[in-house]
Amino acid sequence: HTQTLSLLKGCLTFVFVNPILLPMKNYFLAYKKFWMAFFALSAVILYLFYNALKPKVILPIYQPSMVNTELVDSTVQFIRKYHTIPNFSLVNQLGDTISQDTFKDKIYIADFFFTTCLTICPIMTGHMGAIQEAIKDQEDVLLLSHSVTPERDSVSVLYQYGIEKGVNPKKWHLVTGPKKDIYDLARKSYLVAKDEGGSGPFDLVHTENFVLIDKQKRIRGYYDGTDPAAIETLLEDLKVLQATYAEIAAKK
Secondary structure, X not given: OHHHHHHHHHHXXXXXXXXXXXXXXXXXXXOHHHHHHHHXXXXXXXXXXXXXXXXXXXXXXXXXXXXXXXXXOOOOOOOOOOOOOOOOEXXXXXXXXXXXXXXXXXXXXXXXXXXXXXXXXXXXXXXXXXXXXXXXXXXXXXXXXXXXXXXXXXXXXXXXXXXXXXXXXXXXXXXXXXXXXXXXXXXXXXXXXXXXXXXXXXXXXXXOEEEEEOOOOOEEEEEEOOOHHHHHHHHHHHHHHHHXXXXXXXXX
16 A cells, blocks of 8 residues: 555656656646636637538428329429428317418427227327427427318317327317318318228328428428337428528527
Protein backbone atom coordinates (compact mmCIF):
# COMPACT_ATOMS: atom_id res chain seq x y z
CA HIS A 1 0.00 0.00 0.00
CA THR A 2 2.84 2.39 0.97
CA GLN A 3 4.70 1.54 -2.24
CA THR A 4 1.59 2.30 -4.31
CA LEU A 5 1.19 5.72 -2.68
CA SER A 6 4.84 6.50 -3.26
CA LEU A 7 4.55 5.52 -6.92
CA LEU A 8 1.43 7.69 -7.37
CA LYS A 9 3.15 10.62 -5.66
CA GLY A 10 6.11 10.21 -7.98
CA CYS A 11 3.88 10.25 -11.09
CA LEU A 12 2.06 13.40 -9.99
CA THR A 13 5.38 15.08 -9.22
CA PHE A 14 6.63 14.15 -12.69
CA VAL A 15 3.58 15.65 -14.41
CA PHE A 16 3.22 18.84 -12.44
CA VAL A 17 6.85 19.61 -11.52
CA ASN A 18 8.71 18.22 -14.51
CA PRO A 19 10.42 21.19 -16.15
CA ILE A 20 9.60 19.89 -19.62
CA LEU A 21 5.85 19.46 -19.06
CA LEU A 22 5.38 22.43 -16.74
CA PRO A 23 5.44 25.13 -19.46
CA MET A 24 2.81 23.26 -21.49
CA LYS A 25 0.60 22.87 -18.42
CA ASN A 26 0.91 26.55 -17.59
CA TYR A 27 0.12 27.42 -21.21
CA PHE A 28 -3.17 25.52 -21.17
CA LEU A 29 -4.09 26.90 -17.75
CA ALA A 30 -3.40 30.45 -18.91
CA TYR A 31 -5.63 30.06 -21.95
CA LYS A 32 -8.25 27.81 -20.35
CA LYS A 33 -11.18 30.11 -21.15
CA PHE A 34 -9.99 30.56 -24.71
CA TRP A 35 -9.84 26.81 -25.36
CA MET A 36 -13.25 26.25 -23.77
CA ALA A 37 -14.76 28.94 -26.00
CA PHE A 38 -12.92 27.54 -29.01
CA PHE A 39 -14.27 24.01 -28.56
CA ALA A 40 -17.80 25.30 -27.89
CA LEU A 41 -17.72 27.44 -31.03
CA SER A 42 -16.36 24.52 -33.04
CA ALA A 43 -19.24 22.34 -31.88
CA VAL A 44 -21.77 25.00 -32.92
CA ILE A 45 -20.14 25.43 -36.33
CA LEU A 46 -20.13 21.67 -36.93
CA TYR A 47 -23.81 21.47 -35.93
CA LEU A 48 -24.79 24.31 -38.26
CA PHE A 49 -22.71 22.84 -41.07
CA TYR A 50 -24.38 19.45 -40.63
CA ASN A 51 -27.86 21.00 -40.74
CA ALA A 52 -26.97 23.04 -43.80
CA LEU A 53 -25.93 19.90 -45.65
CA LYS A 54 -28.84 17.81 -44.37
CA PRO A 55 -31.60 17.73 -47.02
CA LYS A 56 -34.86 19.32 -45.93
CA VAL A 57 -37.79 16.90 -45.81
CA ILE A 58 -40.74 18.08 -47.91
CA LEU A 59 -43.87 15.97 -48.06
CA PRO A 60 -45.37 15.34 -51.49
CA ILE A 61 -48.74 16.79 -52.50
CA TYR A 62 -50.69 13.89 -53.95
CA GLN A 63 -52.81 14.29 -57.07
CA PRO A 64 -55.28 11.72 -58.49
CA SER A 65 -52.88 10.96 -61.36
CA MET A 66 -50.31 9.76 -58.80
CA VAL A 67 -52.60 7.21 -57.12
CA ASN A 68 -53.47 3.63 -58.10
CA THR A 69 -56.32 3.94 -60.62
CA GLU A 70 -58.27 1.18 -58.86
CA LEU A 71 -58.80 3.61 -55.98
CA VAL A 72 -59.72 6.66 -58.05
CA ASP A 73 -63.00 7.46 -59.78
CA SER A 74 -62.61 7.68 -63.56
CA THR A 75 -63.84 11.28 -63.57
CA VAL A 76 -60.78 12.50 -61.65
CA GLN A 77 -58.05 10.00 -62.60
CA PHE A 78 -56.18 12.40 -64.87
CA ILE A 79 -56.10 15.42 -62.56
CA ARG A 80 -52.47 16.40 -62.09
CA LYS A 81 -52.63 19.49 -59.88
CA TYR A 82 -54.77 21.56 -57.50
CA HIS A 83 -56.58 18.54 -56.04
CA THR A 84 -58.10 19.25 -52.62
CA ILE A 85 -60.76 17.72 -50.40
CA PRO A 86 -64.00 19.60 -51.18
CA ASN A 87 -66.52 20.72 -48.62
CA PHE A 88 -68.85 18.09 -47.15
CA SER A 89 -71.62 17.80 -44.60
CA LEU A 90 -71.75 14.66 -42.46
CA VAL A 91 -72.90 13.79 -38.94
CA ASN A 92 -70.66 12.51 -36.16
CA GLN A 93 -71.24 10.17 -33.22
CA LEU A 94 -72.68 13.02 -31.14
CA GLY A 95 -75.16 14.03 -33.84
CA ASP A 96 -73.16 17.17 -34.68
CA THR A 97 -72.74 18.36 -38.27
CA ILE A 98 -69.15 17.92 -39.44
CA SER A 99 -67.83 19.89 -42.42
CA GLN A 100 -64.63 21.49 -43.62
CA ASP A 101 -65.35 24.28 -41.14
CA THR A 102 -64.64 21.72 -38.40
CA PHE A 103 -61.13 21.33 -39.80
CA LYS A 104 -60.37 24.99 -40.50
CA ASP A 105 -56.67 25.63 -39.81
CA LYS A 106 -56.29 21.99 -38.78
CA ILE A 107 -54.24 19.08 -39.99
CA TYR A 108 -56.27 15.88 -39.96
CA ILE A 109 -55.93 12.16 -40.58
CA ALA A 110 -58.80 10.40 -42.37
CA ASP A 111 -59.81 6.81 -43.00
CA PHE A 112 -62.83 4.67 -43.97
CA PHE A 113 -64.28 1.78 -41.96
CA PHE A 114 -67.52 0.20 -40.75
CA THR A 115 -68.46 -0.86 -37.25
CA THR A 116 -69.27 -4.51 -38.04
CA CYS A 117 -66.02 -5.13 -39.93
CA LEU A 118 -64.09 -8.04 -38.40
CA THR A 119 -61.01 -8.05 -40.63
CA ILE A 120 -58.81 -4.97 -40.98
CA CYS A 121 -61.07 -2.43 -39.22
CA PRO A 122 -60.31 -3.45 -35.62
CA ILE A 123 -56.59 -3.14 -36.34
CA MET A 124 -57.07 0.22 -38.05
CA THR A 125 -59.21 1.48 -35.18
CA GLY A 126 -56.59 0.37 -32.67
CA HIS A 127 -53.89 2.22 -34.56
CA MET A 128 -56.05 5.32 -34.91
CA GLY A 129 -56.51 5.10 -31.15
CA ALA A 130 -52.73 5.11 -30.74
CA ILE A 131 -52.53 8.21 -32.94
CA GLN A 132 -55.26 9.82 -30.83
CA GLU A 133 -53.10 9.27 -27.76
CA ALA A 134 -50.04 10.71 -29.51
CA ILE A 135 -51.87 13.91 -30.55
CA LYS A 136 -54.07 14.37 -27.48
CA ASP A 137 -52.37 17.66 -26.56
CA GLN A 138 -51.96 18.95 -30.13
CA GLU A 139 -54.74 21.41 -30.86
CA ASP A 140 -53.92 21.61 -34.57
CA VAL A 141 -54.58 17.92 -35.32
CA LEU A 142 -57.87 15.98 -35.58
CA LEU A 143 -59.00 12.53 -36.74
CA LEU A 144 -61.87 11.66 -39.09
CA SER A 145 -63.27 8.17 -39.74
CA HIS A 146 -66.02 7.69 -42.35
CA SER A 147 -68.43 4.76 -42.23
CA VAL A 148 -68.84 3.04 -45.61
CA THR A 149 -72.10 1.43 -44.42
CA PRO A 150 -74.01 4.53 -43.31
CA GLU A 151 -77.35 2.74 -43.61
CA ARG A 152 -76.27 0.55 -40.66
CA ASP A 153 -73.89 2.88 -38.84
CA SER A 154 -76.32 5.39 -37.41
CA VAL A 155 -75.38 8.11 -34.95
CA SER A 156 -76.30 5.90 -32.01
CA VAL A 157 -74.30 2.96 -33.40
CA LEU A 158 -71.26 5.18 -33.95
CA TYR A 159 -71.64 6.61 -30.45
CA GLN A 160 -71.62 3.16 -28.87
CA TYR A 161 -68.70 2.09 -31.06
CA GLY A 162 -66.80 5.17 -29.96
CA ILE A 163 -67.41 4.38 -26.30
CA GLU A 164 -66.16 0.83 -26.77
CA LYS A 165 -63.02 1.96 -28.64
CA GLY A 166 -62.08 4.84 -26.36
CA VAL A 167 -62.79 7.55 -28.94
CA ASN A 168 -62.48 11.13 -27.71
CA PRO A 169 -65.16 13.03 -29.69
CA LYS A 170 -63.20 16.27 -29.29
CA LYS A 171 -60.31 14.76 -31.26
CA TRP A 172 -61.81 11.97 -33.34
CA HIS A 173 -64.99 12.23 -35.40
CA LEU A 174 -66.78 9.05 -36.51
CA VAL A 175 -69.11 10.17 -39.28
CA THR A 176 -72.08 8.89 -41.24
CA GLY A 177 -74.20 10.44 -43.97
CA PRO A 178 -75.71 9.88 -47.41
CA LYS A 179 -74.11 6.88 -49.09
CA LYS A 180 -73.37 8.80 -52.30
CA ASP A 181 -71.53 11.47 -50.32
CA ILE A 182 -69.37 8.84 -48.61
CA TYR A 183 -68.71 7.17 -51.97
CA ASP A 184 -67.67 10.44 -53.60
CA LEU A 185 -65.37 11.33 -50.73
CA ALA A 186 -63.69 7.91 -50.82
CA ARG A 187 -63.30 7.67 -54.60
CA LYS A 188 -63.07 11.29 -55.77
CA SER A 189 -61.50 13.09 -52.83
CA TYR A 190 -59.38 10.88 -50.56
CA LEU A 191 -58.77 8.28 -53.31
CA VAL A 192 -58.80 5.23 -51.04
CA ALA A 193 -61.59 2.82 -52.09
CA LYS A 194 -62.30 0.25 -54.78
CA ASP A 195 -65.52 0.40 -56.76
CA GLU A 196 -66.46 -3.24 -56.28
CA GLY A 197 -68.35 -3.43 -53.06
CA GLY A 198 -71.57 -5.04 -54.30
CA SER A 199 -74.57 -4.58 -56.55
CA GLY A 200 -75.54 -1.09 -55.37
CA PRO A 201 -74.51 2.01 -57.34
CA PHE A 202 -72.49 3.42 -54.45
CA ASP A 203 -71.09 0.23 -52.94
CA LEU A 204 -67.34 0.19 -52.42
CA VAL A 205 -64.51 -1.66 -50.70
CA HIS A 206 -62.52 0.58 -48.41
CA THR A 207 -58.79 0.07 -48.05
CA GLU A 208 -56.50 0.13 -45.04
CA ASN A 209 -55.17 3.56 -45.95
CA PHE A 210 -54.85 6.44 -43.51
CA VAL A 211 -54.64 9.80 -45.28
CA LEU A 212 -52.75 12.84 -43.99
CA ILE A 213 -54.49 16.10 -44.94
CA ASP A 214 -52.87 19.52 -44.51
CA LYS A 215 -54.48 22.85 -43.61
CA GLN A 216 -55.07 23.61 -47.29
CA LYS A 217 -57.08 20.35 -47.59
CA ARG A 218 -54.40 18.70 -49.72
CA ILE A 219 -53.33 15.05 -49.46
CA ARG A 220 -49.78 14.85 -48.05
CA GLY A 221 -49.41 11.14 -47.36
CA TYR A 222 -50.89 7.63 -47.49
CA TYR A 223 -50.13 5.05 -44.80
CA ASP A 224 -51.08 1.43 -44.18
CA GLY A 225 -53.38 1.65 -41.17
CA THR A 226 -52.68 -2.00 -40.28
CA ASP A 227 -48.89 -1.60 -40.14
CA PRO A 228 -47.30 -0.27 -36.89
CA ALA A 229 -44.20 0.88 -38.81
CA ALA A 230 -46.39 2.91 -41.18
CA ILE A 231 -48.07 4.56 -38.19
CA GLU A 232 -44.66 5.64 -36.90
CA THR A 233 -43.89 7.09 -40.33
CA LEU A 234 -47.23 8.93 -40.29
CA LEU A 235 -46.40 10.51 -36.92
CA GLU A 236 -42.97 11.55 -38.19
CA ASP A 237 -44.53 13.10 -41.30
CA LEU A 238 -47.03 14.88 -39.09
CA LYS A 239 -44.12 16.51 -37.25
CA VAL A 240 -42.61 17.57 -40.58
CA LEU A 241 -45.90 19.17 -41.60
CA GLN A 242 -46.27 20.94 -38.26
CA ALA A 243 -42.70 22.24 -38.50
CA THR A 244 -43.46 23.61 -41.96
CA TYR A 245 -46.42 25.59 -40.64
CA ALA A 246 -44.38 26.79 -37.64
CA GLU A 247 -41.67 28.04 -40.01
CA ILE A 248 -44.24 29.89 -42.10
CA ALA A 249 -45.78 31.46 -39.00
CA ALA A 250 -42.34 32.58 -37.75
CA LYS A 251 -41.70 34.48 -40.99
CA LYS A 252 -44.92 36.50 -40.71
